[in-house]
Amino acid sequence: xxxxxxxxxxxxxxxxxxxxxxxxxxxxxxxxxxxxxxxxxxxxxxxxxxxxxxxxxxxxxxxxxxxxxxxxxxxxxxxxxxxxxxxxxxxxxxxxxxxxxxxxxxxxxxxxxxxxxxxxxxxxxxxxxxxxxxxxxxxxxxxxxxxxxxxxxxxxxxxxxxxxxxxxxxxxxxxxxxxxxxxxxxxxxxxxxxxxxxxxxxxxxxxxxxxxxxxxxxxxxxxxxxxxxxxxxxxxxxxxxxxxxxxxxxxxxxxxxxxxxxxxxxxxxxxxxxxxxxxxxxxxxxxxxxx
Amino acid sequence: xxxxxxxxxxxxxxxxxxxxxxxxxxxxxxxxxxxxxxxxxxxxxxxxxxxxxxxxxxxxxxxxxxxxxxxxxxxxxxxxxxxxxxxxxxxxxxxxxxxxxxxxxxxxxxxxxxxxxxxxxxxxxxxxxxxxxxxxxxxxxxxxxxxxxxxxxxxxxxxxxxxxxxxxxxxxxxxxxxxxxxxxxxxxxxxxxxxxxxxxxxxxxxxxxxxxxxxxxxxxxxxxxxxxxxxxxx
Numbered sequence: 001x002x003x004x005x006x007x008x009x010x011x012x013x014x015x016x017x018x019x020x021x022x023x024x025x026x027x028x029x030x031x032x033x034x035x036x037x038x039x040x041x042x043x044x045x046x047x048x049x050x051x052x053x054x055x056x057x058x059x060x061x062x063x064x065x066x067x068x069x070x071x072x073x074x075x076x077x078x079x080x081x082x083x084x085x086x087x088x089x090x091x092x093x094x095x096x097x098x099x100x101x102x103x104x105x106x107x108x109x110x111x112x113x114x115x116x117x118x119x120x121x122x123x124x125x126x127x128x129x130x131x132x133x134x135x136x137x138x139x140x141x142x143x144x145x146x147x148x149x150x151x152x153x154x155x156x157x158x159x160x161x162x163x164x165x166x167x168x169x170x171x172x173x174x175x176x177x178x179x180x181x182x183x184x185x186x187x188x189x190x191x192x193x194x195x196x197x198x199x200x201x202x203x204x205x206x207x208x209x210x211x212x213x214x215x216x217x218x219x220x221x222x223x224x225x226x227x228x229x230x231x232x233x234x235x236x237x238x239x240x241x242x243x244x245x246x247x248x249x250x251x252x253x254x255x256x257x258x259x260x261x262x263x264x265x266x267x268x269x270x271x272x273x274x275x276x277x278x279x280x281x282x283x284x285x286x287x288x289x290x291x
Numbered sequence: 292x293x294x295x296x297x298x299x300x301x302x303x304x305x306x307x308x309x310x311x312x313x314x315x316x317x318x319x320x321x322x323x324x325x326x327x328x329x330x331x332x333x334x335x336x337x338x339x340x341x342x343x344x345x346x347x348x349x350x351x352x353x354x355x356x357x358x359x360x361x362x363x364x365x366x367x368x369x370x371x372x373x374x375x376x377x378x379x380x381x382x383x384x385x386x387x388x389x390x391x392x393x394x395x396x397x398x399x400x401x402x403x404x405x406x407x408x409x410x411x412x413x414x415x416x417x418x419x420x421x422x423x424x425x426x427x428x429x430x431x432x433x434x435x436x437x438x439x440x441x442x443x444x445x446x447x448x449x450x451x452x453x454x455x456x457x458x459x460x461x462x463x464x465x466x467x468x469x470x471x472x473x474x475x476x477x478x479x480x481x482x483x484x485x486x487x488x489x490x491x492x493x494x495x496x497x498x499x500x501x502x503x504x505x506x507x508x509x510x511x512x513x514x515x516x517x518x519x520x521x522x523x524x525x
Contacts, residue, residue, distance in 0.1 A: 165390060169379045179339060179341070180390045180442070181362045182390070183362050
């Protein structure tokens with residue numbers, strides 16, 4: 001067993017989960033909603049990237065940027081059209097709506113382009129790198145590099161820009177934020193834009209690595225990323241990154257050890273264990289009591 | 292500067308404010324005293340746009356702000372230090388102060404106000420990079436007031452600044468309130484600690500179950516039998 005390749009596979013898969021999980025956790029942190037349409041935004045990103053590469057003949061990086069730009073707009077629209085008016089409704093109403101939006105995106109995609117899968121163009125051939133006596137796929141390294149850059153960029157936005165600080169302020173106390181003159185609506189739109197852009201990028205990366213994309217591809221990675229977000233502590237940005245990596249590594253090792261049939265089940269077992277024994281997750285904050 | 296004309300506020304069927312009228316003139320400290328649940332906090336929340344009045348008019352410097360959004364009201368020059376301080380515990384002290392200046396574009400003015408806040412609260416300067424949640428109660432109150440001042444308000448609304456603080460700190464906070472007022476900021480102050488409130492305020496209103504029942508200069512209210520019996524402990 002090629003341990004370095006397995007490790008890298010795990011990290012690559014994990015960083016895809018992490019990128020999707022960030023959107024779940026940021027949106028949850030600010031509007032307390034599990035946006036179940038998020039996996040479908042990831043799928044749309046994969047398709048936009050695919051059309052960018054094939055129909056528009058764009059390069060790899062321009063295709064990712066195009067996917068991120070369009071998915072961020074879609075994310076903002078989803079919030080504006082479907083969730084905003086439900087902000088003060090019972091949570092179950094918003095959750096049901098999220099599932100509705102998810103189905104709407106999936107089946108609209110099928111209606112427009114049909115259910116058939118597509119094969120991503122092979123951009124990096126079968127390039128292999130030899131490091132420390134191990135052989136690894138070049139694209140795994142590229143995925144890792146892009147994920148790291150995006151996560152660093154997100155950290156920078158959240159901690160050093162005005163909008164990032166506003167996002168943290170609103171997620172802690174939206175009403176106090178309004179008293180500062182911060183527009184809660186606009187801040188929430190930004191959160192959806194950022195989270196969706198990351199999911200869009202993850203979609204392109206996923207297509208590149210696993211080559212096959214199809215309109216229902218968002219379902220399982222979406223759920224896995226949700227588990228990653230819960231594992232890391234929903235609402236916590238570092239938590240989503242670590243949760244994604246842990247989940248990716250665990251799944252890869254389970255497969256590598258010959259139990260690939262139960263690979264998906266393992267993720268859900270992790271979810272159940274976390275919910276039973278550590279519902280706040282690895283980096284979760286204790287629920288703040290209102291005085 | 293600020294005037295309320297027969298304001299009515301409802302929470303569902305509960306009539307929280309009943310035909311409340313009051314006036315705050317430029318340069319004044321006005322205090323509103325009353326028991327828990329009398330409607331003091333509701334009144335401030337209505338002024339700052341967090342709660343909508345059902346009837347009545349609120350005017351600020353001549354302009355009707357009754358239906359304005361909270362974000363617009365801040366921009367017009369009213370800053371609200373809410374009950375329980377409500378600082379952003381997950382942000383650093385510096386970031387909290389920056390959030391206070393969220394709407395301002397002129398960097399020089401913001402820097403000037405930052406210096407002013409440090410002059411009023413030297414403790415905050417020592418703790419700039421610390422997460423605000425790690426501050427003591429008194430420091431959090433200082434931060435909440437400092438954060439509000441960063442918007443360079445013309446009118447400052449203070450909701451129970453002495454709540455939960457040790458007596459020494461209450462003294463400090465009140466002397467700072469006086470200092471802020473001397474720097475030409477008008478203040479509307481809510482307090483349960485009527486003693487302290489009447490000692491700094493120029494004028495006062497007494498609110499009972501959502502209705503203003505008494506008003507006058509602080510001196511007059513301190514002499515009033517009713518106020519002495521109900522709020523000053525005989």
